[in-house]
Amino acid sequence: MKVYGKAVKYGDNVDTDVILPGKYLVLTDPNELAQHAMEGLDSEFTERARNGVIVVAGKNFGCGSSREQAPIALKYAGTRCIIAESFARIFFRNAINIGLPVIECSGISAAVSTGETLEVSLADGEVRNLTKNQVYHGTKLPPFIMKIMEDGGLIENLRRKLKGERV
């Protein structure tokens, strides 16, 4: 699995309240949620993400609330992958579970600038900066998590597993 896109970079401790403010949690349409992605932090995000972006961030990305609407909003706004120094654990699991690729990569924040083009190879955790011609090594995900991502999320993964069990 490879993803490709322009980087848009944020700092440390980006919380789920700025990714998707609480007042929008009554919305259920992913495309409506997407219109408010990053509203508390970057009013231009939805415009920038439209054609596909890779979000790059510092430590503890997605801290705070367990709201899955936060990764859903990012995904449907056009985020193809999130690379951060570290993630808040619930956000990390939520992203995987909805099929939004996430990679932990130490040093990524200092190495990448907004606007640079990145290519991410999820299976081996490798991030290529095509603008600067550099390679960064993120943490490889265990095979069973890769399988969830390849299946497009936990529900499809589980559906297939349960189907297989019955056969």
Place this chain on the structure above:
Amino acid sequence: MNITEKILAKAAGEKAVSPGEIVDAQVDIVMIHDLTGPLTVDAFRRIGVDHVWDSQKIVMVLDHQVPPESVKAAELHKTMRRFAREQRVRIYDIGRGGICHQVLPEKGHVLPGTVIVGADSHTCTYGAFGAFATGIGSTEAAAVMATGRIWLKVPETIRITINGRFKEYATPKDLILSVIGRLGVDGAIYKAIEFTGDAVRHMSVAGRMTLCNMTVEMGAKNGIIEPDETTWQFLKGRTEGAQPVTDLKSDIDACYEKTIEFNINSLEPQVACPPSVDNVKPVSELGHVPVDQVFIGSCTNGRMEDLQLAARILKGRKVNESVRAIVIPASQEVYLQALQEGLIKVFTEAGAIVCGSTCGPCLGGHIGLLAADEICVSTSNRNFIGRMGSPKAKVYLASPATAAASAVTGYITDPGRLRSVNK
């Protein structure tokens, strides 16, 4: 092993587990509420199973957007009720429960030694009873509802030993704010935090819940406290036939990533200044900060002990005319007790508004939102930008005592210094 490891080993059917290991754990209870639950219901329907794995082990609570303020919220509640009926799952509807993290222990769904997952980040609150409890997302909650199982990485554990005695008006909230100030908002990311020490042993269930509740604000997977007599005194009569677990203790040779010691003898009232929960200062070093709104409530500080403390300060005094004060008991049970003890009268006479049990202003969903440039002192758990309304509003997190004192003076006030303000 320490208690977190022991619980996970048992749930995974293993003799022993160690940090870093990924286990497939049997879940005892899964909880969803009205803002995360509808997504769960939707995800569950896509899995392709007809029934939940065990209807007795699923708990639904309507608490975030209650009573519904919009047709959209009402529709979400309808989705939840319909699912509960169809799957014969327990639902605590409006007027029957309150905030999920208060309701689950009150109604006997939380037992020491169990594994509890909930589609809410403050699920870690139940660690106060010696359960392994952690927050998950909606989709994952659906998977657990279908299978009863979840993969978990066994966390490293940070032990926080707390000794000493609280001074008057210093509370468990001031303690946990001070811990977060020292460790930082990513200081315990992916980790377990185990609270030990004399001060924890002497602490009430309410105080222990406040400590464990806010461990997620440091990124922790769970907070946990060894169950003891205090735990069982609370659970007695609430859990059907549950026998005290007497052997749930960390081994003497248990491993910890590190141990941090706190002494609370000289702890002063603390506040977490906006926009970060680890931006913690003693109230005394804050300077003059005028306040527009005071909120006393939430899963962090909406229990009897919190309301009693706030009422002790507000009794015979008035909320400053520049402030609106909102008091929200964490559950129907707390509300009723507050009513019987005369606290609702105290709050009302002081000029505070008392609302029915809900998460309310804490998450800026439907009541008590802030306008631009307004300042709120809140007993809740997050002061992020935009958390309680306008992104230009500011939220200071504090104890119920500091919040009540600030309501009286109109600026952020150390409750110990209020004596000089005439009743």
